[in-house]
Amino acid sequence: MPREGVLVHRIYERLSKDQMERIHNASMEILTRPGIMCYNKEAADIFSSFGAKVNALPSSGCWQVSIPEALVLGALETTPKVVKLGARSEENSLILDGSEPRVYFASGSETNIWLDMRVESFVSKSDGSVEIKLATFHPRRGMLADLCAAARLGEHLDNLDGFIRPVNIQDEDITEENKDVNKFFACLNNMTKHIMAGLTSLDKLDEVVRMAELIAGGKEELRRNPLISFITCVFKSPLQLVDDTTQKCIEITRRGVPLVISSSPQGGSTAPIKEDGMVAQINAEILGGITLSQLVSPGASVIYGSVPTRAGLDDLADTYGVPEFNNYNIDCVQMARFYGLPCYSTAGVADVKVPGIQATVERLFSQIVIALCGAQYIHYAFGLLDKTATFCPVQAVVDDAHIGMVKSLLRAPKVDEVEVAASLEQIRQVMTTPNKLFVRYIRPKLRSGEVTLPYPFEGDKVTDDVFIRAHERMQELLKRPVEHIPPETSERIFREVPGLLPRLNTYREG
């Protein structure tokens, strides 16, 4: 049985069917005129061989590719509508079905800053007898040990369904050469849920896939249970197919590992700020990538990956805590559904640098809304601050609780003949009792999980201790054991996959 996630009962949609068709038509026009600028020769050749109009632009070092609608529609025909994301423990697998609004929440994505929290005491200047405890936050460079800790923590966060590494590993002995194998091993060895990541160096792809095969039990087992998947942002918006990520897309597709084809234009700078223009462009970019993947390998498991943001008005940085961000993202989820494809979407990022009220408002704002519209895989949902520049593990613990509440909120109502009859009987029964209280009937629902527990980080009624309590919870979770890769498999990985740092070996003596 895969993870349950939450099956959204009634999805929220912004776009009407006519509007979706209008967006689709606009995207098709974009792909033909102006078309895309392709900086990858192999991709230009592939498009050309399948009938796309390709013109070399030597002065720009790229090819102008005009992709006809028929090519896109043909590719959509072969694109799988259901994608399985496997896991080291198969009960943690995720089934992403384009026709079913079952929502999974995931972490992400490679911040440089790890935000530690400390609890400190402060004494009032006006009354020395008044002392309060407050959370203080301390940024530092993210390291490999932090990634291991984030994976261990993620393993124990009940509502984290999939894992994308939330921190960039910046140890002195981590290089471009060994980064991929170490980051994947750190994640895989510390959690049994699905691991998704971008690839730093294309020439390390086969080593990472080999590692996954060893864990899965062979090539075929990995195909059956793809416990890793990749993300490539093939387009640099607007409409430029990047050489490096395009090549990664081609090679990953050839190896049969699931792939998120994402695009992340910024409304107002690299895409129109207007909703229709932004969504038409990102949709064109994602479809351009999906088309390429299917031309390379028809039937390849790819996921519609949408990460549209809005330009910050003071710094032109990506902005997540604004309503337009939600509008763009909801529309993308709808467009993915329009094609019957599962959607990798985005929610839960705060623009502010530290946890607090602003962060909570910004993250919940999108977590609720994007889940409500039925995105299958919502990344960025845990611990991200400062517009994705910072990861705070305590914030991730708080997010886990909030996402649990969101999942409860979206469950289908139980209103049928049997349930109503039981309620009527309950009401009649209670009316015969002296106190006329329904409290007794809470208990079975509480035990079955239908009634949510009290807010887990509530203070003592006069103080807001959310982060202090979440910090305690985080420390408790980090002490819990995790199921590592078994010793014999681990030993084989260290023997066959070059570049792994010995300190990652759980079974190393001394």
Added chain:
Amino acid sequence: MTDDIIEQIKQNVIQGRMDKEDEGFDGGMVGQPGVKELVQQALDMGTDPRRMVTEGLTEAMSIVGERFEAKDYFIPDMLASAETVGEAMDILAPHLAKSGMATKGKVIMATVKGDLHDIGKNIVSIILKGAGYEVNDMGADVTPERIVAIVTEEKPDFIGLSALLTTTMMAMKETIESLAEAGLRDKVKVIIGGAPTSAEFAAEIGADGYGADAFQAVRVVEELKQRS
């Protein structure tokens, strides 16, 4: 055999299972005897009712209290367990009287004049009963005159007054004054509670204690009992 049935009573109180219709925590216990049936069975077997109270009901409630403190149990669990104890005490009362074991004390509960909100008062009544007190719940909108009359008649050890509204909380003061005018104020301890009230307000109107919630109410009653 006696030990077995007392242990079963204890476990069923911990689970808050009133009778055989009760499905229990995990839903699979329908048909198995609950506290009501077990207490009756124990009596039929000639089990000492005092042992049922001390080793069954009281020990069970002590465990329930620990679980509540540890946040393993919530209010519905406490109330369900307390309700089973209240039911058991109703069955055992005549037998306990015969064996010379008195209840912990008699409490009159009432929501004061002009106020119809009785959820909080009902919960306190259940918890007090579960703690071994004899509780006479007079309901809501109870006038000071009715309270004076029942205190005269039943001679309770405690009165619990409840109010939810700022407009009715002053009826608590009126009730206490009526008790004083009737010469009954030193014969009964008055504890108040309800959303708009506080320990300060209790002191201001001359009440003997204040319970912020049902559990504090029981603690206050226990403390006042020890002091008297």
